[in-house]
Amino acid sequence: MNEWQPKITTFLCNWCSYGAADLAGVSRFQYPPFFRIIRVPCSARISPKFILAAFRHGSDGVWISGCHPGDCHYLEGNYYARRKFAMLKGLLEHIGIEPGRLNFSWISSAEATKFAETAKIVADQVKALGPARYFIKKRAEVA
Amino acid sequence: MKEYTEKIRETAKSLLKEGKVDIFIGYRKGTVPMMNEPFAVSDPDKTDLLYWDSNCGMNLCNYLTKRTDRIGIIANGCNSRNIVTHIIENQIKREQLYILGIPCTGMIDPRAVRRAVKYREITDVEESNGRVIVKGDGFEETFEKKDVLQKNCAECLHRNPVIYDELVAEKVPEQEGIETFRDVKKIEAMGSDERWGFFTRMISSCIRCYACRNACPLCYCTTCFVDEAQPQWVGKSNDPTDTMTFHILRAFHCAGRCTDCGACERACPMGINVRQFTKKLNKDALELFSWEAGMREDRRPPMDVYKVDDYNDFIR
Numbered sequence: 001m002n003e004w005q006p007k008i009t010t011f012l013c014n015w016c017s018y019g020a021a022d023l024a025g026v027s028r029f030q031y032p033p034f035f036r037i038i039r040v041p042c043s044a045r046i047s048p049k050f051i052l053a054a055f056r057h058g059s060d061g062v063w064i065s066g067c068h069p070g071d072c073h074y075l076e077g078n079y080y081a082r083r084k085f086a087m088l089k090g091l092l093e094h095i096g097i098e099p100g101r102l103n104f105s106w107i108s109s110a111e112a113t114k115f116a117e118t119a120k121i122v123a124d125q126v127k128a129l130g131p132a133r134y135f136i137k138k139r140a141e142v143a
Numbered sequence: 144m145k146e147y148t149e150k151i152r153e154t155a156k157s158l159l160k161e162g163k164v165d166i167f168i169g170y171r172k173g174t175v176p177m178m179n180e181p182f183a184v185s186d187p188d189k190t191d192l193l194y195w196d197s198n199c200g201m202n203l204c205n206y207l208t209k210r211t212d213r214i215g216i217i218a219n220g221c222n223s224r225n226i227v228t229h230i231i232e233n234q235i236k237r238e239q240l241y242i243l244g245i246p247c248t249g250m251i252d253p254r255a256v257r258r259a260v261k262y263r264e265i266t267d268v269e270e271s272n273g274r275v276i277v278k279g280d281g282f283e284e285t286f287e288k289k290d291v292l293q294k295n296c297a298e299c300l301h302r303n304p305v306i307y308d309e310l311v312a313e314k315v316p317e318q319e320g321i322e323t324f325r326d327v328k329k330i331e332a333m334g335s336d337e338r339w340g341f342f343t344r345m346i347s348s349c350i351r352c353y354a355c356r357n358a359c360p361l362c363y364c365t366t367c368f369v370d371e372a373q374p375q376w377v378g379k380s381n382d383p384t385d386t387m388t389f390h391i392l393r394a395f396h397c398a399g400r401c402t403d404c405g406a407c408e409r410a411c412p413m414g415i416n417v418r419q420f421t422k423k424l425n426k427d428a429l430e431l432f433s434w435e436a437g438m439r440e441d442r443r444p445p446m447d448v449y450k451v452d453d454y455n456d457f458i459r
Contacts, residue, residue: 090427091424095420096336099335
């Protein structure tokens with residue numbers, strides 16, 4: 001395979017979207033293989049630091065998915081997360097991260113089809129943008 | 144400005160004498176021109192050192208956190224909004240404060256003045272009737288104050304204090320017909336590549352001294368994210384990516400809290416327009432959550448609350 005394959009760091013909420021990913025796998029749905037999934041307890045657990053770290057370490061895209069508003073396991077985590085992400089996405093795109101690199105979705109644990117579909121959309125978008133050019137730390141990391 | 148100074152001295156003196164406050168925080172004349180410094184006084188006989196003119200750009204609210212004593216403080220528009228922010232963030236109680244409100248006509252940008260006199264050495268800067276008289280070795284030049292204002296002051300919409308116990312003078316008229324977010328809109332008109340180029344160029348001279356953080360009254364965390372280790376989310380080198388990470392996170396920590404007081408930009412030794420980051424967040428907070436920081440004591444800050452029908456269009 002000579003074709004370039006993007007790396008997409010994916011944060012999935014344990015209670016919904018991770019379940020959806022699981023169900024998509026069990027149901028043998030086809031979706032692109034570019035996702036590096038990190039399971040988090042809630043979408044509100046995701047700090048902007050994580051997203052920046054993902055880009056810094058060479059992710060071509062970041063995809064964050066949590067429970068639908070109103071369905072949060074912790075009742076209101078995703079409402080707070082939504083405000084946080086709205087501001088962060090605005091700021092990052094203002095600075096020059098292309099729109100399309102940072103993706104958000106609400107997927108419940110029963111929506112395996114939506115998971116597979118969204119995965120395709122995200123993958124296509126990031127592929128169309130090509131390898132990440134900005135915000136990659138070029139120097140070796142010193143521990 | 145002389146009347147302001149006299150009134151501040153008088154008020155501070157009587158407050159301290161009557162024991163209404165334990166300490167009074169204001170400014171005194173700095174050792175170099177255009178650099179007034181924060182000054183805290185607890186001895187009523189030393190209140191004559193207090194001073195006010197258009198070079199009081201440092202934000203005094205830095206000195207209000209983790210305090211248990213009663214404090215007298217002077218506050219112009221943006222500083223008073225920072226006091227409100229501190230109150231709603233439970234950093235200080237309203238009862239602890241005696242706020243002497245100052246209707247403000249903006250601060251002078253020392254860089255603009257130095258540029259205007261072609262970097263000759265300035266020995267004294269005076270101010271009268273909206274004019275700034277700059278004196279130096281063998282020259283004296285006069286400028287209109289509006290031409291040498293700090294950028295945030297030129298686009299300020301809240302010159303009068305929003306919270307005060309007493310005012311030093313009549314309120315000043317608010318500026319009208321100003322486009323506060325002109326810079327942000329200019330950048331929004333650019334494409335991604337151009338934006339990235341603009342911001343990387345802008346912060347390329349950053350030396351990571353954290354003066355912007357230290358000058359900011361919002362930055363009162365006991366451990367700042369830049370000092371965190373294990374996990375270390377922000378690299379400590381001056382690698383461009385680390386620097387950008389710092390600036391993004393610093394700005395993001397001010398989301399929905401920044402009053403655009405300009406202390407960060409004034410403190411920057413390299414003259415970086417760090418307000419470009421926070422200004423965008425201010426615009427978003429206003430557009431998405433109809434929020435301007437520090438205007439009301441009875442509303443929680445936007446990142447602390449939510450609405451069921453918040454902006455959701457960016458989520459699939």
